Amino acid sequence: MFTDKHILIIDDSEAILMVVKTMLSRMGFERLTTMTSAQKALQLVSRAPDDIYMVLTDLRMPGFDGLDVLRRLGEIKFAGAVAIISEMDKRIINLAADIAKNHQLHLIGCISKPIQQDDLAALVQKAGEMLSQKWDESSLLSEETILQALENNWVVPYFQPKVNFTTMRVESVEALARIVLPGEVNAVRPCRFLPTVMKAGLIDSLTGRILDVAAKEFSTIKGMLGDDVKLGLNLSPDELENLSLAGIIEAVWQQHGHRNSELILELTEEEAIQNNRQLECLNRLRLKDFGLSLDDFGTGFTNINQLRNLPYTEVKIDRSLIINIHRDSFCQAIVTSLADIASQLNITLVAEGIEHISELNFLVQKYPNLVLQGYLISMPRPTATLAAWYRSWQRQFGATSDSMPQD
Known part of the structure; x- marks a missing residue:
């Protein structure tokens, strides 16, 4: 291969x-x-x-x-x-x-x-x-199929928990876009539709659909996971060009009775924030008390020290910095620096892409305040299966970290 x-x-x-x-x-x-x-x-x-x-x-x-x-x-x-x-x-x-x-x-x-x-x-x-973003174009959904999916409500959010193994709380759930095509068992993941969405200029429609459905389901999610849980929603830096974005998101979110502080807007690091319109929009979202997350840190161009100058409330460490971290001094140095800055600035630090027990055990022991997310903890899932996952997770890990899995 x-x-x-x-x-x-x-x-x-x-x-x-x-x-x-x-x-x-x-x-x-x-x-x-x-x-x-x-x-x-x-x-x-x-x-x-x-x-x-x-x-x-x-x-x-x-x-x-x-x-x-x-x-x-x-x-x-x-x-x-x-x-x-x-x-x-x-x-x-x-x-x-x-x-x-x-x-x-x-x-x-x-x-x-x-x-x-x-x-x-x-x-x-x-x-x-x-480098996995270089998708095989032959597997991409067509623009026509995506438009049909948006029109027929085949675009749905799946939710992936972010958990703190020190407090044993689910801090938040990230709403991830999926397309459920009629007659297919497995939902279509973003790698098969997001490039087409971006090329066709449909990202606003996709985000709007996910925000609306996630906002409707959030009360149910809080009933399962606790009133303090928050919701994460992905935004593209291109969407920050719209100076009305904060007001649009606020109107949809508050329509369903939620507080702005309960929503975390996640922006990928792969594309840099480049101009004053984007910075103004970013700052207005924080003025309205929405949380801001820098997603995929390590894949893009943000210097660690630049985090001091942007109003992020959360930073998510990319999977590429988590792989083999228990024996990779370079990755440990990056995460330690991030943890120090996060502590100073009261920023929530999330390690995403946890897939192996050795990674999980090292991170829990070395960085006790870290919030963890990944397939080892839970794959993205529809609201209907979140409650069953949470009961299973509570049974497995209990109220303390004494029941951490072993290699």
């Missing part, structure tokens, strides 16, 4: 190049290019940047070093995954990571030398998670 993915490895050590190439070959990768010259490697990337799936680069190299590589990749707007191979001091690596983010690169982590197969495999998995 990796035969079409081209990986470029840059290191001044022939031995390191051979080790990495051998390990990647064992994983099934066939298109592997190794280079000791960073300048020649960048010439290759410049000629065909879309052909390179991932770049692995050392930091300390004679002449043209890894920092030069990161800067040049940023200048050519390289869209693939980038990883650092280095045995340098963690502070140097962390600063290099900040530089990569400032260059708007998709940095997936850093592995130290001597390189371990498991660490390299985790990077490959992270690259897949981060």
Whole structure:
């Protein structure tokens, strides 16, 4: 399955190049290019940047070093995954990571030398998670089908809980758009309709439909999970161009008797907030007491320190930073920095995409105030099955964390 993915490895050590190439070959990768010259490697990337799936680069190299590589990749707007191979001091690596983010690169982590197969495999998995937005167009729903789904109310919200394992409370549920086609058992996930929705300019209609149905069902959800639970709703940065957005959302939400503070609006980090209209809309949502969440942190271009200047009440750490976190010092450094800032600014920090017990146990023990979300806890589900899930979750974990699952 990796035969079409081209990986470029840059290191001044022939031995390191051979080790990495051998390990990647064992994983099934066939298109592997190794280079000791960073300048020649960048010439290759410049000629065909879309052909390179991932770049692995050392930091300390004679002449043209890894920092030069990161800067040049940023200048050519390289869209693939980038990883650092280095045995340098963690502070140097962390600063290099900040530089990569400032260059708007998709940095997936850093592995130290001597390189371990498991660490390299985790990077490959992270690259897949981060770059998974490049959907297969043959599987996308057509614009006609999506319009039909909106007209016939086939677009529905599924809800995924966010839980705190210290308090054992469900802090909020995220409303996620699904399309339920007649005669099909499984709901259609966003990867099959969201690109078409964005291309056809239907995102306002999709959000409006999900907001309306979720608002109607929220009272039932509170009856199941408690009066303090909140609801998360995804917004596209494009929707922030509408200066009337806050008023529109408020009218729908309050029509069903809910307080503004009970709604968290989640904005993906993948697209940067770019202009004053978006910033004004963002600020007006907070003026109206809606919560604001920065979704998918780690996939986009927000520097950790920029969080101090934007009125977010929640930050969601992307799955790509959670994979293998119990043995990934780079990801641990990012999450620790986020946890410190979240504590200072009274921001709720959420780790999303929890799929393995080892990740869950590490996060609960290391970051007790973290809110957790993922398939290991609950998949997105319709309101009708939330109560059964909650009863099962309460039975499994009880009122304390003593019943945490074991590896």
